[in-house]
Amino acid sequence: MASAARSFTRALRTPAASSLKRSATFVPRTTFAQQARRGYADAAGAKKGGNGLLIGGLVAALAGGAGFYYMNGAEQVKAAGVFTPKQEDYQKVYDKIAQLLVEHDNYDDGSYGPVLVRLAWHASGTYDAETKTGGSNGATMRFPPEGDHGANAGLHAARDFLDPVKKEFPWITYSDLWTLAGVAAIQEMQGPKIPWRPGRIDRDVSYCTPDGRLPDASKEQKHLRAIFNRMGFNDQEIVALSGAHALGRCHTDRSGFSGPWTFSPTTLTNDYYKLLMEEKWAYKKWDGPKQFEDVSTKSLMMLPTDMALIKDKSFKSYVEKYAKDNDAFFKDFSNVVMKLFELGVPFETEERMTFKPSE
Ligand code: HEM
Numbered sequence: 001m002a003s004a005a006r007s008f009t010r011a012l013r014t015p016a017a018s019s020l021k022r023s024a025t026f027v028p029r030t031t032f033a034q035q036a037r038r039g040y041a042d043a044a045g046a047k048k049g050g051n052g053l054l055i056g057g058l059v060a061a062l063a064g065g066a067g068f069y070y071m072n073g074a075e076q077v078k079a080a081g082v083f084t085p086k087q088e089d090y091q092k093v094y095d096k097i098a099q100l101l102v103e104h105d106n107y108d109d110g111s112y113g114p115v116l117v118r119l120a121w122h123a124s125g126t127y128d129a130e131t132k133t134g135g136s137n138g139a140t141m142r143f144p145p146e147g148d149h150g151a152n153a154g155l156h157a158a159r160d161f162l163d164p165v166k167k168e169f170p171w172i173t174y175s176d177l178w179t180l181a182g183v184a185a186i187q188e189m190q191g192p193k194i195p196w197r198p199g200r201i202d203r204d205v206s207y208c209t210p211d212g213r214l215p216d217a218s219k220e221q222k223h224l225r226a227i228f229n230r231m232g233f234n235d236q237e238i239v240a241l242s243g244a245h246a247l248g249r250c251h252t253d254r255s256g257f258s259g260p261w262t263f264s265p266t267t268l269t270n271d272y273y274k275l276l277m278e279e280k281w282a283y284k285k286w287d288g289p290k291q292f293e294d295v296s297t298k299s300l301m302m303l304p305t306d307m308a309l310i311k312d313k314s315f316k317s318y319v320e321k322y323a324k325d326n327d328a329f330f331k332d333f334s335n336v337v338m339k340l341f342e343l344g345v346p347f348e349t350e351e352r353m354t355f356k357p358s359e
Contacts, residue, residue: 135344
């Protein structure tokens with residue numbers, strides 16, 4: 001209980017984190033179909049721009065006015081992807097996301113950070129190592145079949161949040177942007193640095209993954225292993241990844257579950273493991289799906305899949321380790337999130353970059 005008390009104090013010291021009350025001002029829901037169409041339109045527009053350059057350039061040269069069309073075309077080529085961005089360009093994208101996180105602090109517990117992490121995870125966690133399908137390459141959640149999967153409910157908020165970033169930096173693919181936003185969100189919520197590399201391409205609707213590839217929170221260890229082993233993760237990695245539930249909350253209008261896992265849902269810490277180990281958890285008495293609440297304050301929650309991590313002996317050994325050692329958690333979390341965000345991507349570069357967090 002001593003260290004749980006410490007996390008209370010920490011939560012109070014962190015202004016955004018301390019407001020567990022839902023001051024949620026939910027962004028208006030754009031229909032997913034619109035979102036998808038927007039994705040298509042961007043891609044098609046960019047391509048058209050590229051061809052337009054060639055044809056436009058020739059016509060203009062013949063007419064003796066090549067200069068103007070050339071200049072105009074150079075920008076179009078940049079938008080079409082011929083522009084080769086460098087680390088400093090990706091850092092600018094990172095900085096923009098960090099700036100928007102600060103500006104839009106009236107969402108949920110004071111940050112879009114958690115829902116951005118969930119977007120990057122759900123984009124990546126569809127990977128099937130055997131068929132090499134799914135994963136963070138493609139950003140196919142833009143399209144209705146995948147965007148409408150029950151597990152993805154509510155993620156339009158994260159995609160809409162990133163729209164102005166995509167408009168300002170049209171050269172970045174949605175799939176690179178979503179994973180970069182996941183990295184930015186983790187780092188800006190005081191998490192470890194996550195090395196990242198670009199190279200994901202956006203794919204069309206035919207690459208949407210079938211429903212059922214993401215975990216079902218009402219299940220237990222057997223299901224967790226089946227889902228995560230399919231992606232290529234072992235027990236230790238499953239437990240390290242689950243520490244992301246220090247962040248954010250469940251929403252009854254999304255998953256049906258309710259409440260946050262920790263007292264500081266906008267700051268990444270190892271509190272998720274500490275609370276799992278130190279608190280008493282009991283079934284919540286309510287009409288909703290089976291979930292657990294902490295006996296002492298009844299304000300926190302655990303999913304059946306979270307509780308499975310302390311029921312299972314092998315999982316529990318890692319929960320104990322991370323509960324005792326935040327540095328060990330941060331080190332393993334950084335490695336496993338890097339791996340998660342790279343699932344299914346045929347990278348051309350071995351080199352990764354790390355981003356400078358905001359001051
Ligand atoms: C182990 C299996 C997992 C299950 C069953 C699961 C299930 C869930 C559920 C039901 C929610 C609530 C969604 C809502 O109602 O808004 C949620 C939220 C969340 N999950 Fe997981 N999750 C799992 C693993 C992960 C992983 C691997 C990550 C990231 C590495 C992650 C990050 C998050 C975050 C940050 C939220 C909060 C989102 C918000 O506040 O809007 N989860 N998860």
